Amino acid sequence: MAAPLLEIRDLVVQFPSPHGWLTVVDHVSYTVERNDIVCVVGESGSGKSVTVQAAVGLSQAKGARVPHGSVKFDGQELVGMSTRQLNRIRGADIGFIFQEPMSSLNPAYTVGEQIAEVVRRHKGASRADAWKRAIQMIDRVGIASAATRVNDYPHQFSGGMRQRVMIAMALACDPKLLIADEPTTALDVTIQARMLELLMDLQRDMHMSVLFITHDLGVVAKIARSVVVMYGAQVVEQAPVSALFKAPRHPYTAGLMEAMPQVALERGHDPIAIPGTVAQAHAWPSGCRFNPRCSYRVDGPCTTQPLPLVTRGVDHVRCARADELEATLAAVMAPQGGANS
Amino acid sequence: MNALRYLGRRAVSTVPMLLLVGLITFLLIHITPGDPASVVAGENATEEAIQEARRRLGLDKPFLVQFVTWLTSVLSGDLGTSFTSGKPVTELIFERMPITLSLTAGATLIGLLIAIPFGVFAATHRGSWADRTTILVTSMGIAAPEFFIGLLLVLVVALEWGILPATGYTPFSEDPIEWARGLILPSLALGLGIAAELTRQVRGAMIDVLSRDYIQTARAKGLSLFSIIVKHGLKNAAIPVVTVLGLQIRRLLGGTVIVEQIFAMNGVGSLAVRAVFHRDLPVLLGVALTTAIIVLIINLIVDLSYSYFDPKVRAG
Amino acid sequence: MSVTTANTVAEANTLPPPSTFWKRFSRNPTAMVSLGILLLITLVAIFAPELAPHPPAKSSLRAVLKPPSSLYWLGTDDLGRDVASRLIYASRLSLVASVQALSIALVIGLPMGLVSGYVGGWTDTVITRINDAIMSFPALILAVVIVGMLGPSLTNAMTAIGIVYAPRIMRVVRGSTLSVREEVYVMAARATGCSDARIIIHHVLPNIVGPLLVQSTVLLGHALLAEAGLSFLGLGAQPPQASWGAMLGTAFPYMAQSPVPTIAAGLVISVTVLCFNLLGDGLRDSVGRARRSGE
Numbered sequence: 035m036a037a038p039l040l041e042i043r044d045l046v047v048q049f050p051s052p053h054g055w056l057t058v059v060d061h062v063s064y065t066v067e068r069n070d071i072v073c074v075v076g077e078s079g080s081g082k083s084v085t086v087q088a089a090v091g092l093s094q095a096k097g098a099r100v101p102h103g104s105v106k107f108d109g110q111e112l113v114g115m116s117t118r119q120l121n122r123i124r125g126a127d128i129g130f131i132f133q134e135p136m137s138s139l140n141p142a143y144t145v146g147e148q149i150a151e152v153v154r155r156h157k158g159a160s161r162a163d164a165w166k167r168a169i170q171m172i173d174r175v176g177i178a179s180a181a182t183r184v185n186d187y188p189h190q191f192s193g194g195m196r197q198r199v200m201i202a203m204a205l206a207c208d209p210k211l212l213i214a215d216e217p218t219t220a221l222d223v224t225i226q227a228r229m230l231e232l233l234m235d236l237q238r239d240m241h242m243s244v245l246f247i248t249h250d251l252g253v254v255a256k257i258a259r260s261v262v263v264m265y266g267a268q269v270v271e272q273a274p275v276s277a278l279f280k281a282p283r284h285p286y287t288a289g290l291m292e293a294m295p296q297v298a299l300e301r302g303h304d305p306i307a308i309p310g311t312v313a314q315a316h317a318w319p320s321g322c323r324f325n326p327r328c329s330y331r332v333d334g335p336c337t338t339q340p341l342p343l344v345t346r347g348v349d350h351v352r353c354a355r356a357d358e359l360e361a362t363l364a365a366v367m368a369p370q371g372g373a374n375s
Numbered sequence: 376m377n378a379l380r381y382l383g384r385r386a387v388s389t390v391p392m393l394l395l396v397g398l399i400t401f402l403l404i405h406i407t408p409g410d411p412a413s414v415v416a417g418e419n420a421t422e423e424a425i426q427e428a429r430r431r432l433g434l435d436k437p438f439l440v441q442f443v444t445w446l447t448s449v450l451s452g453d454l455g456t457s458f459t460s461g462k463p464v465t466e467l468i469f470e471r472m473p474i475t476l477s478l479t480a481g482a483t484l485i486g487l488l489i490a491i492p493f494g495v496f497a498a499t500h501r502g503s504w505a506d507r508t509t510i511l512v513t514s515m516g517i518a519a520p521e522f523f524i525g526l527l528l529v530l531v532v533a534l535e536w537g538i539l540p541a542t543g544y545t546p547f548s549e550d551p552i553e554w555a556r557g558l559i560l561p562s563l564a565l566g567l568g569i570a571a572e573l574t575r576q577v578r579g580a581m582i583d584v585l586s587r588d589y590i591q592t593a594r595a596k597g598l599s600l601f602s603i604i605v606k607h608g609l610k611n612a613a614i615p616v617v618t619v620l621g622l623q624i625r626r627l628l629g630g631t632v633i634v635e636q637i638f639a640m641n642g643v644g645s646l647a648v649r650a651v652f653h654r655d656l657p658v659l660l661g662v663a664l665t666t667a668i669i670v671l672i673i674n675l676i677v678d679l680s681y682s683y684f685d686p687k688v689r690a691g
Numbered sequence: 692m693s694v695t696t697a698n699t700v701a702e703a704n705t706l707p708p709p710s711t712f713w714k715r716f717s718r719n720p721t722a723m724v725s726l727g728i729l730l731l732i733t734l735v736a737i738f739a740p741e742l743a744p745h746p747p748a749k750s751s752l753r754a755v756l757k758p759p760s761s762l763y764w765l766g767t768d769d770l771g772r773d774v775a776s777r778l779i780y781a782s783r784l785s786l787v788a789s790v791q792a793l794s795i796a797l798v799i800g801l802p803m804g805l806v807s808g809y810v811g812g813w814t815d816t817v818i819t820r821i822n823d824a825i826m827s828f829p830a831l832i833l834a835v836v837i838v839g840m841l842g843p844s845l846t847n848a849m850t851a852i853g854i855v856y857a858p859r860i861m862r863v864v865r866g867s868t869l870s871v872r873e874e875v876y877v878m879a880a881r882a883t884g885c886s887d888a889r890i891i892i893h894h895v896l897p898n899i900v901g902p903l904l905v906q907s908t909v910l911l912g913h914a915l916l917a918e919a920g921l922s923f924l925g926l927g928a929q930p931p932q933a934s935w936g937a938m939l940g941t942a943f944p945y946m947a948q949s950p951v952p953t954i955a956a957g958l959v960i961s962v963t964v965l966c967f968n969l970l971g972d973g974l975r976d977s978v979g980r981a982r983r984s985g986e
Binding site for chain 3: 391392395396398399403404406514515517523526527530534625626627628629630632633636637644647648650651652654655656659660662663666667670671674
């Protein structure tokens, strides 16, 4: 089997704080194969965004450090790579789109200029060719009248269209990997759906891998092929998408599913939110980090030792009671028989 | 063309201000204690001579008439005649304008040449000793009188080391090299005064801009550090800086009054100072009006530059 | 008034209670040092006769342009007078002149700002436009021109500077007045029949004090600088009067032979202005609503 495109292994990322160095990504490992779509799910504070930002060197520019771990992209080790070398990969082989389309584009330059500069920078293209490519990409992401729109400024586009521009910019150099960091979170629900369609479409066309960060399981259900669930700076579950939705193996994952509006709708009750909030990075609970909020918690196995990520067939799960709870959790997502209405 | 229309609109809105400035200039005559006419006529003037002076100055007519007469002559380029030399004020000012403008331009250039690199460096190395030193030095620079720096420069560079001239001005047409050499010290004296404030502004604006999301996007695009800071950063940081620059140029124009004396340059500033000692009112008024108009023009240019730096402004 | 509006009243006054203000201020070392130096200079000015080693006007033709020595700490000037003593006495003139200029600026700017901000409407527009027009003249040039109209003297120079800086006071006062005018409690006060005068005195003025204090401190520094400039040019203090600026002006022609008097005068001016600026910064931090930028 071909080597994975992106291989994150045991990555540790720390930020400076009044409490010393905070570990916001704690020995996280997952891979993205070629032509794959991997979704990373988790709530704020889970470390899902920082993992990918640090992988390409963006967190380091904000003061983070990576004391441990490896990120192999297409055979090259990214951790410890100089900024100059990273700059050759960023924008060219790895495209990145961010959460806030309203502020992620430079207001002082036209969208055409911002797309063309990536092409000029990485492909050495002439201004004319780069401009043509910009128009081509704007058209490809579904913006009408591309040839005129290319001269417009970001403030002349709506939020959804700005996000499309970001996609055009990220894909202008035909990257092997597109990292999408919560790209639909700030958008209207209706526009979200179209954005996802566009991404799936582009992924098919360009044969690239997509690493999609989100907190929305609904999105995961739509586009993922495999899923990584993160909680408390760690990976707590990892599985192919169908296996995950048929039979979640971690109580947190099950909880996320129960909280989905679609699921609640099907069963005729309100979405059940997971009680409590995630702990702060300098004060993790001992044992399983989810244990204070877990309805299956048992004092002892869940509250003393840190837990390893264990393989169960196609799944990986970090739970002290994974085997015991297998059937219970699977029942959570099973189609319900007549009794409740 | 949108740009021309914008320019036109902004220029038109300056007109009321120009009129007000003219009014204030005109009113300045009337704050002279006593009778301007007797001042003009001189110490031992006879009653007739004073009346004659009054008629000449048009002071015997009602206020509005005086103002309109004065305004019309100003608009036709006539700023009156100097009491001391008898030459037209307009001519006197225009003769000396190139000197003052060269000085102002040189000082602005030096101010920017210092402020932009230091400001950007301090912003990109926040908290470092270089940053802290910059803040300290700029605090002191803002306080020091520009003429003091000028004096020190004359003392050290011109008199002690003798590498640059201490006085005088050579017109550009005569000898470009000497022109430049002669301008270095005075421009430095004046420019260092504004460099401090400008550096602060550049630093502050860049710190703000560099924390924006689109800078992260630029990094994710693999752009070079230079491109990120200069292309993406500076253009957005420019607006607050340019605004302050406009104000600082106004200060520069005032500072020429002193620097021209120190370096014995025959510019508009020293013209004004000499006019005070001779009570040459027309010259003083002419200088006041001319410099105020220059300031208004600079404000207009700053205004127009906004539409270059911030595309959102063009729509409005 | 309900409890909530009462709290708004308490918060809206920008000047916090003296204890908070002092606590915040005393934590700022630069501001404290600046205040200390300024107080020191004031004391020197007050006790000039006791501190000066020589009579400032005593000229000794045998001791012209002498370098610093144990007798003449900073040397002598072109008329054989002790520079150090003259500097000490000149502090009186310079400081008093700055205060004079500030007073004039306040007398003109404060009422204009109050009226403009409180009355609003056309009055506000007209006054603001006039203000802007005055500010279109470079400060020093306008000052020179006004001195030209009035005649060169220290008093006229300070009047000129006061007039030139009045617009800045006006702006600060107007700004604070505007922000108060819209406060709920002012409308409440008006609704209960408070006269405008009472509102201004009880609500507007307390709100102005903070920013005005900051601006005045900074303007003292500017005024000192401007006076130095005008006196340097011979348009301010006339001989035999001596301010620091005048001393700078008389020492300058002899700079090649005897640089110390020039440097001393310039340094004294710079340090004093720096202290005013730093003090102003410190006051701004201790007085205003928490608004930190950059640093």
